[in-house]
Amino acid sequence: MDKTSAFIKTAVNLMSRSKLSVLGSIMITVLTPVLLICVLLDIRGTVDNPYFGFLIYLILGPLFMLGLILLIIGVYSSRGKEDIGLFTFEYIEEQLTRPGRYTRIRRHILLSLIFTLTTLLLVVMVSYTGFHYTESTAFCGLSCHQVMEPAYATYQNSPHSRISCVECHIGKESQWLTKAKFSGAYQIFAVLFDTYPRPIPQPITSLRPARETCEECHRPEMFHGDKLYIKDRFLPDEDNTHVQTALLMKIGSGGYLGRKAQGIHWHVSEDHPVYYQHTDQTQEEVTQVWLQDGGREIRFHKKVAAGEPDPSSLPGTARKMDCMDCHNRPTHVFLSADEALDEKLLTGMIPREIPFIKRQALKIISQQYDSVDEALQEISRGLKEWYAANYPELAGQGRTVLDKAIAGAQQAYMENVFPAMNIDWDTYTDFIGHKNDSGCFRCHDGRHVTENGQTISNDCDLCHVILAENEPSPDVLGLLQKTLQHKGQP
Ligand code: HEC
Ligand code: HEC
Ligand code: HEC
Ligand code: HEC
Ligand code: HEC
Incomplete structure (x- = not known):
């Protein structure tokens, strides 16, 4: 009893010398049990709230560290040479060599040992689990909410929504990991200071x-063979006519077990790497393309109109083509206003029976708005007004159908437009097709030519066979359906 109370007395004595260390020790005393319980709960996965990790690792953890720092500064800067001397070698040596002082120093050593070990344990636990927390989808997607909202929202609607952000954005190699943490730290800075x-x-x-x-x-x-792609579209007419485009996509392969590389994934083969030079930051302006095929190099230059500068003389950046030159939006897929509405019409979120709904909704969601709230209000107001004037029966009795359509149009807007981040329809280009002559047509435009006149083909059958284009119930799909039913499939 005597020993313990003396022990506590020393501890209290040491910590109460300055206001800083008092504050620090209060913080530590309060936070230690809270943190311990939270970390244990987190490790066991008991709490299923994405903000829980944020609370532990970005608020409680740093507060604990702050308490620790305050305590140390407080103890160091407190009055009395003896306390500062505690941490110098001469002092300890003196204490140890004077027999009378021996018990006191032993108490000091024991005290600081216990203190250091508990703190160390907590710090290691919090840093370790905290490190893993910074790799979680919750951290990436939710911490810097406004910045990451577009990426996170589009990710959730994508085929990759079950894999975590870091599985794509941070590779397994440690070099990438370090780079990621550094650039991550910078990004947190950029968010804090809004830069x-x-x-x-x-x-x-x-x-x-x-x-x-x-x-x-x-x-x-x-990959092998061809794959059937069906695109559903709705025309901006009174009936919102449903039309379909069917493409047989030549997915091909990069060559495997003696088979030759062919089709679209021909580009993937290491036997003939493709390089290109672009002169703008967005990689849209491709001035030169070359491929190394065995010992040969085949170079294509972009033809320019008379009077324009020779593109090969322009400064540019060279790049070896990889997946991201086509699949730059494998996950963060931003649809165009047209596509977004087609999707809602197809799934029935916007009822197709409302006359001209495609046309009217397209008109209104394509406008620019300053905020999501304003957009939602205007979409609702605009559609109600137009239908009240032109189809009063819909605005009155059929209100529920119209309300559903309004909700669908609002949803289409919210999934793709993010005014707070200046992301409008078509801010991001998808390179997978050839919308607006971008994507594949950056090279496959028939204007990239070798010295002896060979071009990078833009033959419509090079990449796909068009089986039907914007046709209402295309024959080919009817035929396929019949064949499948014949084989006992629905
Ligand atoms: C951790 C595993 C994983 C990684 C890494 C990954 N994917 Fe995927 N990817 C999947 C899975 C699983 C699916 C299928 C999802 C489904 O069908 O529901 C998929 C689907 C796809 C599809 C087909 C999408 C569709 O609409 O059918 C493409 C294209 C694709 N991934 C490209 C990529 C590209 C490009 C990368 C690199 C940036 C990548 N993936 C990284 C697991 C992964
Ligand atoms: C399938 C792989 C994959 C996954 C999973 C993934 N991303 Fe991406 N992300 C990409 C690619 C590819 C790009 C575009 C790269 C480019 O254009 O240079 C990108 C771009 C971004 C951008 C830049 C803005 C933009 O849209 O171009 C942000 C921010 C981002 N990702 C955040 C996230 C977050 C947050 C998550 C998890 C919620 C995530 N990513 C999951 C592949 C992925
Ligand atoms: C020259 C452009 C190009 C390159 C390079 C490319 N792809 Fe593709 N890939 C396509 C196209 C086009 C499709 C089919 C259309 C679509 O998915 O919208 C496709 C389809 C896919 C699919 C879906 C296949 C299926 O059967 O549904 C996956 C997965 C995929 N690519 C992964 C990759 C990976 C991984 C790489 C890099 C090693 C890569 N691709 C490189 C253009 C490319
Ligand atoms: C950076 C330039 C570049 C881009 C972008 C590009 N390609 Fe290519 N592609 C080439 C070159 C170069 C060749 C080889 C041309 C030749 O040999 O005549 C080629 C050849 C092909 C071939 C023929 C392969 C074979 O079997 O010989 C297909 C199919 C193809 N590309 C599809 C695509 C698709 C689909 C896209 C867009 C998703 C695309 N390419 C984007 C440069 C590009
Ligand atoms: C270099 C390869 C390539 C060439 C050449 C090419 N296409 Fe495509 N095309 C694609 C790819 C890849 C897609 C699929 C885009 C996607 O998955 O959304 C596509 C999609 C399409 C679509 C469907 C668009 C939609 O979303 O409804 C049409 C129509 C089309 N192409 C017509 C043509 C025509 C006409 C030509 C000849 C002038 C042509 N394509 C040449 C690669 C090519």
């Missing part, structure tokens, strides 16, 4: 997924 760009420019320079990343899961050298 980040809006929108985040495409392509991203740090944290861009590498080819190896995708190949952790996908093996494009093994």
